[in-house]
Amino acid sequence: MQVSSVNDVKIYNLSYGKSLPEWLSDRKKRSLQKNDVDIRRRIELIQDFEMPTISTTIKVSRDGQYIIATGTYKPRVRCYDTYQLSMKFERCLDSEGWVIFSEIQLFDGKKENRINGQNVDFTVGSEVYRLNLEQGRFLNSLQTDASQSNVCDINPAHCLFATGTAEGKVECWDPRARNRVGILDCALSSVTTDTEIEGLPSISALKFKGALHMVVGTTTGQVLLYDLRSSSPVIVKDHHYGLPIKSIEFQEQLDLIISADSRIVKMWNQNTGKMFTSIETEHEINDLCLYPNSGLFFLTNESPKMNTFYVPTLGPAPRWCSFLDNLTEELEENPETTVYDDYKFVTKKDLENLGLAHLIGSPLLRAYMHGFFMDIRLYHKVKAMTNPFAYEEYRKEKIRQKIEETRAQRVQVKKLPKVNKELAMKFMEEEEAEEHVQRKKKGRSLPNILRDERFKVMFENPDFQVDEASEEFRLINPIVSKASEKKKKLKQLQEHQQAEQEEEELEGKPSDAESSESSDDDHGWVEEVQKQHKLLRREQKLRLMESNQQIHSKPKFFEIKTGEEFKSFKNAAQKHKLLKTTLEDRLKHEEKTGTLHLSDTTVGSKQLTFTLKKSEQQKKRQEAEKQHHEERRRLGRSAGHLRGKAMKRKSFF
Numbered sequence: 001m002q003v004s005s006v007n008d009v010k011i012y013n014l015s016y017g018k019s020l021p022e023w024l025s026d027r028k029k030r031s032l033q034k035n036d037v038d039i040r041r042r043i044e045l046i047q048d049f050e051m052p053t054i055s056t057t058i059k060v061s062r063d064g065q066y067i068i069a070t071g072t073y074k075p076r077v078r079c080y081d082t083y084q085l086s087m088k089f090e091r092c093l094d095s096e097g098w099v100i101f102s103e104i105q106l107f108d109g110k111k112e113n114r115i116n117g118q119n120v121d122f123t124v125g126s127e128v129y130r131l132n133l134e135q136g137r138f139l140n141s142l143q144t145d146a147s148q149s150n151v152c153d154i155n156p157a158h159c160l161f162a163t164g165t166a167e168g169k170v171e172c173w174d175p176r177a178r179n180r181v182g183i184l185d186c187a188l189s190s191v192t193t194d195t196e197i198e199g200l201p202s203i204s205a206l207k208f209k210g211a212l213h214m215v216v217g218t219t220t221g222q223v224l225l226y227d228l229r230s231s232s233p234v235i236v237k238d239h240h241y242g243l244p245i246k247s248i249e250f251q252e253q254l255d256l257i258i259s260a261d262s263r264i265v266k267m268w269n270q271n272t273g274k275m276f277t278s279i280e281t282e283h284e285i286n287d288l289c290l291y292p293n294s295g296l297f298f299l300t301n302e303s304p305k306m307n308t309f310y311v312p313t314l315g316p317a318p319r320w321c322s323f324l325d326n327l328t329e330e331l332e333e334n335p336e337t338t339v340y341d342d343y344k345f346v347t348k349k350d351l352e353n354l355g356l357a358h359l360i361g362s363p364l365l366r367a368y369m370h371g372f373f374m375d376i377r378l379y380h381k382v383k384a385m386t387n388p389f390a391y392e393e394y395r396k397e398k399i400r401q402k403i404e405e406t407r408a409q410r411v412q413v414k415k416l417p418k419v420n421k422e423l424a425m426k427f428m429e430e431e432e433a434e435e436h437v438q439r440k441k442k443g444r445s446l447p448n449i450l451r452d453e454r455f456k457v458m459f460e461n462p463d464f465q466v467d468e469a470s471e472e473f474r475l476i477n478p479i480v481s482k483a484s485e486k487k488k489k490l491k492q493l494q495e496h497q498q499a500e501q502e503e504e505e506l507e508g509k510p511s512d513a514e515s516s517e518s519s520d521d522d523h524g525w526v527e528e529v530q531k532q533h534k535l536l537r538r539e540q541k542l543r544l545m546e547s548n549q550q551i552h553s554k555p556k557f558f559e560i561k562t563g564e565e566f567k568s569f570k571n572a573a574q575k576h577k578l579l580k581t582t583l584e585d586r587l588k589h590e591e592k593t594g595t596l597h598l599s600d601t602t603v604g605s606k607q608l609t610f611t612l613k614k615s616e617q618q619k620k621r622q623e624a625e626k627q628h629h630e631e632r633r634r635l636g637r638s639a640g641h642l643r644g645k646a647m648k649r650k651s652f653f
Contacts, residue, residue: 001013001014001016001017001042001043002016002017003331006277006278006279006368007275007276007277007278007369009276009277009311009313010311010312010313010328010332011277011279011309011310011311012309012310012311012312012324012328012331013307013308013309014043014045014308014309014310014324015043015049015305015306015307015308016042017042017043045085045308045321046067046080046082046085046086046087047085047086047087048086048087049080049305049306049308050304050305050306051069051071051072051076051078051304051306052071052072052073052074052076052304053071053072053073053304054071054072054073054286054301054302054303054304055069055070055071055286055287055300055301055303055304055305055306056070056071056072056096056286056287056300057069057070057286057287057300058070058287058289058298058299058300058306059289060289060291060292060298062292064082064291064292064318065081065082065083066079066080066081066082066088067079067080067082067289067298068080069298069300069306070096071300072096074092074093075092075093075094075095075096076090076091076092076093077090077091077093078090082318082320083320085320126143126144126145126146126147126148126149127141127142127143127144128141128142128143128144128149128152128161128163128173129141130142140178142161142173142178142180144163144165144171144180145165145171145183146163146165146166146167146169146171147165147166147167148165148166149163149164149165149166150164150165150166150202150203150204151163151164151203151204151205151206152164152206153206153207153208154208155208155211155214156208157208157210157211158211159175159176160172160173160174160181160208160228161173161174161175162206162208162214163206164186164202164203164204164205164206164216165202165203166202166203167187167200167202168185168186168187168188168190168200168201168202168203168218169183169184169185169186169187169203170183170184170186170203170206170214170216171183171184172184184226184231185231186201186203186216186218186224186233187200187201187202187218189224189232189233189236190218190220190222190224190233190236192236192238198220198242199219199220201218201219201220201222202218202219203216203217203218203219204217204218204219204244204245204246205217205223205244205245205246205247205248205259206248207248207249207250209250211228212227212228212229213225213226213227213228214226214228215248215250215257215259217244217245217246217248217259218244218245219244219245220242220244221238221239221240221241221242221243221244221245221261222236222237222238222239222245223236223237223238223239223245223248223257223259224236224237225237225257225270235270235271235272235273237257237259237266237268237273239259239261239264239266240360240361240367241261241263241264241361241367242361243261243262243263243361244261244262245259245260245261246260246261246262246285246286246287246288247259247260247287247288247289248260248288249288249289249290249297250270250290251267251290251314251315253314253315254269254276254313254314255269255270255271256268256269256270256276256314257269257270258288258290258297260285260287260288260299261285262284262285262286263280263281263284263285264278264279264280264285264367265278265279265280265281265285265288265299266278267314275369277311277313278367278368279309280366281299281301281307282303283301283302283303284301284302285299285300285301286299286300286301286302287299287300291318293315294314294315294316294317294318295310295311295312295313295314295315295316295317296308296309296310296317296318296321296324297309297311310324310328312325312328343366343373343374343375343376344373344374344375344376344379345368345371345372345373346371346372346373346374346379347370347371347372348360348371348372350371351365351372353386354379354382354383354386355382355386356374356382359374360372364378417459417460418459418460419458419459419460419461419462419464419465420458420459420464420465420466422466423459423466424450424459427449427450428450431450471536474532474535474536
């Protein structure tokens with residue numbers, strides 16, 4: 001099996017690989033499978049799915065159970081049963097022909113036939129002969145204006161019969177009236193500004209889609225999509241090979257049209273004409289058949305083996321080969337990139353500049369996407385002929401590169417940026433050490449932050465300046481510094497190991513020395529971080545104390561309420577004098593002022609009563625409370641009269 005990807009669409013060629021003859025023994029087959037990779041990887045969906053020499057046409061039954069194919073030599077028809085995965089029967093014929101499901105034609109390649117209910121319509125020359133299968137006799141033939149009719153088809157929706165002629169026209173007939181209802185000139189519509197046509201485009205393929213659409217293929221490689229309500233094509237698709245279109249199929253789910261000429265199969269969108277994917281084979285293609293409601297299709301070609309392709313994007317695998325879905329899913333997990341080393345991709349404009357436009361359609365160019373692949377050796381030869389001064393330009397470029405290399409070996413002054421100079425110096429030192437190590441290993445150097453455009457602003461904008469006095473920097477700096485030191489030690493250890501060429505451990509040093517050093521380094525940076533935390537807390541306490549001292553050292557001002565007098569300054573001198581006098585004098589002074597009352601008791605002892613001096617607010621509060629109680633006392637009513645009335649009541653008994 002061969003896997004390819006065109007336009008990001010995976011295509012699996014299931015018939016790729018060598019075939020084993022039937023007369024080989026089982027032991028010989030097993031030995032060949034062990035030695036040959038192509039035989040081991042081949043997938044044989046249907047047994048004996050091939051022809052003796054050439055396969056011409058292939059069709060699938062409507063229920064999908066049978067596959068009918070024709071080929072030579074001798075001319076024969078083979079029927080394959082998909083339920084049994086083998087050939088059901090084989091019949092040899094007297095002349096070459098092709099099979100379309102439910103009818104077998106034994107005429108040469110210039111004739112085409114279709115079954116419509118009980119009638120068989122087939123073309124011979126300019127006439128369309130009609131055979132009634134129920135009555136077993138010919139009906140009146142239809143006379144066309146063409147010299148020869150190549151293809152025909154019947155619309156299953158309304159039974160419109162159409163024939164494609166050698167003059168590039170499509171004649172449509174109504175079988176109920178046996179009259180021609182219209183002629184469509186496709187030869188003129190196939191000629192566009194981008195197409196180059198040699199000769200008259202004849203109709204080589206014809207297919208109806210639904211009730212209103214028809215697709216026509218010409219012998220010059222154009223595919224035209226028509227709406228039956230208009231004489232102009234909706235879209236024109238060119239294969240760019242100038243080869244006749246052999247077959248046309250439709251993919252309903254993705255709105256794709258699949259057209260094939262003798263060299264390539266193209267799948268494109270019927271609404272926009274955008275390319276979906278394409279398939280090229282080694283041998284010339286004769287016919288195309290798409291398996292219904294799946295991504296599997298068959299190709300007959302000028303070789304004994306009939307090709308089988310599977311495209312998972314078009315649909316799932318048929319029920320009789322459902323294992324293909326699991327197989328392709330496993331292959332997609334390990335994708336392989338396709339590299340074309342021996343080919344050069346060129347566009348049509350490049351070919352015109354090189355003077356190779358006449359090679360389009362020849363085996364030297366392989367059409368791909370919007371251009372072509374050509375041999376790289378041919379490209380270089382033609383390039384040298386068309387541009388003889390290319391070598392001089394190449395020589396000047398090489399000289400300039402050599403001069404730049406010699407300039408780089410000179411002594412260069414390190415220019416530090418204006419912002420984050422210390423950080424830039426650190427990166428420069430790391431870069432020098434890394435270059436030294438890579439030079440010894442002859443490896444690829446890693447990119448540096450100083451030359452990276454993404455970090456350019458960090459060394460130009462002052463807003464990105466690293467504040468080394470900030471709390472965040474002081475906490476994270478020990479970790480970064482220890483990590484850089486550990487990295488330097490590890491590099492030195494690796495260099496030392498390479499110099500000594502020791503395999504297991506260094507001389508005089510056990511193997512666990514490195515782990516002990518790493519644990520000591522971890523313990524060291526932990527202590528450094530704890531130390532920084534303590535310093536930060538101490539500085540925070542000092543700042544708090546300084547702020548408190550500044551607050552207490554400032555004078556406080558108080559506002560005096562209305563109605564009060566400020567007496568502190570007046571009584572300050574008098575209080576100061578009283579403090580210097582004796583206790584006896586102070587007691588006498590307080591007795592005079594009324595704050596102290598001295599009296600003798602009956603038992604002969606002394607009694608002192610102090611009266612605290614009240615402030616003006618306390619006096620006002622006491623006075624207000626006194627007035628309030630007096631007012632309540634006046635408003636209160638006595639309840640004595642209620643007691644007298646209760647005593648005068650008579651008893652109940």
